[in-house]
Amino acid sequence: MKILHVLNKLCYSGAEIMYVDAADEFNKLGCKLYVMNTASELGEYAPAFEHAGYTVLHRPYPNSVIGKISYYKNLVKFVKDEQIDIIHTHSSKMKWGMAFVARMAGIKSVYTFHSCFRSRLLTWPYQAWLRWSAKKLLGCQFQSISDSVYNNERNYYHNKTTKVYNWFGNKRFYPATDDEKRETRKALSIPEDALVIISVGGCSSVKRHDEIIRIIPELTARYPNIVYLHLGQGISTDAEKALAKELKVEKHIRFLGNQRDVRKFLIASDIYIMTSRYEGIPITTIEAMACKIPAILYDVPGLRDFNSDSKCSILIPESNKEIVTAVNKLQAEPTLKNEIVENAYRLVNSKYFLPRNIKEIYKLYNR
Numbered sequence: 001m002k003i004l005h006v007l008n009k010l011c012y013s014g015a016e017i018m019y020v021d022a023a024d025e026f027n028k029l030g031c032k033l034y035v036m037n038t039a040s041e042l043g044e045y046a047p048a049f050e051h052a053g054y055t056v057l058h059r060p061y062p063n064s065v066i067g068k069i070s071y072y073k074n075l076v077k078f079v080k081d082e083q084i085d086i087i088h089t090h091s092s093k094m095k096w097g098m099a100f101v102a103r104m105a106g107i108k109s110v111y112t113f114h115s116c117f118r119s120r121l122l123t124w125p126y127q128a129w130l131r132w133s134a135k136k137l138l139g140c141q142f143q144s145i146s147d148s149v150y151n152n153e154r155n156y157y158h159n160k161t162t163k164v165y166n167w168f169g170n171k172r173f174y175p176a177t178d179d180e181k182r183e184t185r186k187a188l189s190i191p192e193d194a195l196v197i198i199s200v201g202g203c204s205s206v207k208r209h210d211e212i213i214r215i216i217p218e219l220t221a222r223y224p225n226i227v228y229l230h231l232g233q234g235i236s237t238d239a240e241k242a243l244a245k246e247l248k249v250e251k252h253i254r255f256l257g258n259q260r261d262v263r264k265f266l267i268a269s270d271i272y273i274m275t276s277r278y279e280g281i282p283i284t285t286i287e288a289m290a291c292k293i294p295a296i297l298y299d300v301p302g303l304r305d306f307n308s309d310s311k312c313s314i315l316i317p318e319s320n321k322e323i324v325t326a327v328n329k330l331q332a333e334p335t336l337k338n339e340i341v342e343n344a345y346r347l348v349n350s351k352y353f354l355p356r357n358i359k360e361i362y363k364l365y366n367r
Helices: 014-021 023-028 046-051 065-082 092-105 124-136 147-156 178-187 216-222 237-246 262-267 283-290 320-332 334-348 354-365
Strands: 002-007 032-037 055-058 086-089 108-113 141-144 196-200 227-231 253-257 271-274 295-298 314-316
Touching: 002 014, 002 065, 014 023, 014 046, 014 283, 023 032, 023 354, 046 055, 065 092, 086 092, 092 108, 092 124, 108 147, 108 354, 124 141, 141 147, 141 354, 178 262, 196 262, 196 283, 216 320, 227 262, 237 253, 262 283, 271 283, 271 320, 283 295, 283 334, 295 320, 314 320, 320 334
Parallel strands: 002 032, 002 086, 032 055, 086 108, 108 141, 196 227, 196 271, 227 253, 271 295, 295 314
Antiparallel strands: none
8 A cells, every 4th residue: 555645844743753653564564655745845854754764755835826736736647657545634734635636546535633723713614614525525534633633623613533543652762760860861961869841842832831931930949950851942942042041040941952862851851741722632742651751731622631531640720830839749749640650651552552553544544
């Protein structure tokens, strides 16, 4: 089976990481993999796809109507010439267009909803029509990655999807021994007695890393050696650095940008924090739980999913003051911390287990 994945810019982020990690499992199932970038720039993660065995295509999506007609015409020809069997689209702007290409080429298509995003009232009819027509007229199958995304599509857009959960690289993320943690901290020049908190993800108004930065002054009063490992970058990076400087906490925050070896920083940490407005289901949170790092999460769609079966994190209201309370609670109650860590570890190694969920995606392709 030949599978063409369609994404925007090939960045170091959730969907891209997942499908690179999944390459070996798809190969075992006899799949040949292609990935197409539709942004103007190829993206820094393209070499990872190539190393995993994908054929990488760069086809920037045009702006003009005439350009789009030619674009889709050429894609239909490419899909036929390469004898592609499935087009799996992850880019929202390509949702309808790639379903159309698949229909014209006489093959199957799948679209994955990765987020709980809701359109504005004025654009809701258009977004609902895109979903209805792609499914009913063009035969596209829809997949959602979590309970929150499934419910958002069903309740807000009246759109039924097939639920196949996200997965993590189980060969790359696993707990550290005490010795490994100690040696990793030493290599990163982190004091052994420091309280280390970490966030991982792109910098934006959705991720709200400023919520964490704002409570560093209060945490330093109780934990003088606190270190905040800030992984990721984006449109709000400069503003977050400026805020750290304004609050005079730069020495406690390490702005590390995008990192390939995320596990190294996770296992050096004591607490993982995510303050997003909403998520689909964050891969970085799953990875932290796989490394047995306790998580403090805002109680929002996509994050509250982790506590649907058992207490796998500290879920808190959207208030940075609550972060301080949760940090103190975890530090003061080792039994609670251990319960959360063990529950979360069991959860991610069952519900978000890569080999099993790849087989579920494969079943969707064969429907």
